[in-house]
Amino acid sequence: MNLQHLHAFTIVAQQQSIRSAARVLGLSQPAVTRIMRELERNVDTHLLHRGSKGIELTPYGHALLKRAHLILEEARKAQDELDQMRDGAGGSLNIAISSTSALSLFPLALQKFRERMPRVELTISESSPPHTQDQLEAGRLDFAVLTELEGVVTDGFDRTILMPMQLVVAGRKRHPLRNAKSIAELRDSLWLVPGVGDTATDYLSRVFHDHRVSPPQDVISCRSIVTALSIMENSDALGIFSRVVLDRRQRIASLCMFHLAEPLPMASLSLVTRPQSQPTPAARCLMTCLAEAAASVASIDD
Numbered sequence: 001m002n003l004q005h006l007h008a009f010t011i012v013a014q015q016q017s018i019r020s021a022a023r024v025l026g027l028s029q030p031a032v033t034r035i036m037r038e039l040e041r042n043v044d045t046h047l048l049h050r051g052s053k054g055i056e057l058t059p060y061g062h063a064l065l066k067r068a069h070l071i072l073e074e075a076r077k078a079q080d081e082l083d084q085m086r087d088g089a090g091g092s093l094n095i096a097i098s099s100t101s102a103l104s105l106f107p108l109a110l111q112k113f114r115e116r117m118p119r120v121e122l123t124i125s126e127s128s129p130p131h132t133q134d135q136l137e138a139g140r141l142d143f144a145v146l147t148e149l150e151g152v153v154t155d156g157f158d159r160t161i162l163m164p165m166q167l168v169v170a171g172r173k174r175h176p177l178r179n180a181k182s183i184a185e186l187r188d189s190l191w192l193v194p195g196v197g198d199t200a201t202d203y204l205s206r207v208f209h210d211h212r213v214s215p216p217q218d219v220i221s222c223r224s225i226v227t228a229l230s231i232m233e234n235s236d237a238l239g240i241f242s243r244v245v246l247d248r249r250q251r252i253a254s255l256c257m258f259h260l261a262e263p264l265p266m267a268s269l270s271l272v273t274r275p276q277s278q279p280t281p282a283a284r285c286l287m288t289c290l291a292e293a294a295a296s297v298a299s300i301d302d
Contacts, residue, residue: 003075005039006068008032009047013065016054066138073139081280092121093282094140096132098147099225101269103245105163106145109293113286120282128223133157136274142283143273145290147242149203150266160271160287163294165242167207167264168257175236181261184213191219192228192239207240211262229255242267244297269294 012021012032022032040047047061057065080091097106113120127146133155135141145162153159169186171178180186193204205215220237222228228239233254246257271287273279279287 001039001042003072005035005042006072008035009039010065010068010072012036012048012055013057013061016056018055070139077142077278077280080282091280091282092123093142093280093286094123094125095286096125096127096135096141096144098127098145098269099223100147100165100242100245101145101162102126103225104242105269105290105293105297108296109286109289112289112292116289117282117285122286126224136272139274139277142279143271143287146270146272148268148270149206150268156275158273158275158277160291162269162271162290163244163298165244165267165269167240167267168243168246169238169260169264170232170241170246170255170257171236171238172233173254173256175238175256177236177238178256178258180258183208183211183260183262186238186258187213187216189216189218190235190237191216192222192231192237193219204240207264210265240264 008021008025008027011024012018015021015024018029018032018036022029025032027035036048043060043064045060046058047064048055049058050056076092080093083091113122127144129146132141132144132146136144136157147165169183171189177186177189187208191204204219208215222231222239225241225245228237228241231237232239238258243257246255271290
């Protein structure tokens with residue numbers, strides 16, 4: 001195997017077509033076919049077969065694909081590290097961040113990072129569990145900054161807590177229930193919660209179950225905090241957010257925090273990486289900038 005084999009293999013797997021893969025790779029169809037045959041010869045097993053939807057992977061192909069992504073990403077990181085060691089800049093960095101981090105510490109961290117390493121090609125995506133974890137495991141992300149509820153997480157990734165955060169209930173300033181003192185009084189409201197599917201529902205259920213109240217039934221999963229805040233500004237929907245976001249966002253002056261008697265659980269912004277991964281100099285620099293930004297935000301809030 002070599003990197004050309006593995007790169008072509010991942011493109012064929014993605015495109016499910018030799019013809020489409022050839023266009024992406026800028027090669028002829030016979031050339032891509034020859035590369036695939038060489039790869040299968042080298043690993044001594046069939047990796048591809050023609051199915052009803054085009055080119056499909058055999059079980060051996062699926063196993064190799066997972067490793068191929070990791071190998072190619074590590075090769076990219078190795079080249080980036082050499083480039084950054086040589087001239088102190090350059091290379092690329094792929095990360096995912098949560099909406100909470102984007103609205104709190106990340107802008108300051110990014111400013112610090114660009115001052116120190118202005119030539120790094122940075123790609124930022126919004127975190128979307130469990131897709132983000134899948135991308136981390138495949139090596140497509142250098143790291144992620146996730147918003148997570150307090151408690152032990154056992155997904156196998158390494159974590160460093162950047163900043164603890166108090167969660168609060170928020171709604172528009174003229175909300176009819178703005179003077180509520182108990183979480184039970186808010187149960188029948190429309191709720192906007194972060195995440196998708198069961199992840200979002202479990203998040204809200206925990207808050208209510210902690211206070212022995214059955215969870216709400218009228219719930220909308222909203223992946224983007226910006227979208228959720230916009231809906232809340234123009235409706236009676238409620239949401240649970242980090243206090244640091246509401247405190248530091250002047251644009252949402254039309255929203256207010258509900259002062260409930262019961263405390264909500266704590267959350268945190270966590271720096272999440274693959275176990276035993278070796279960050280490039282650019283990744284280490286941005287991690288340092290995030291830690292510095294978190295300390296600055298915490299000191300301002302204090």
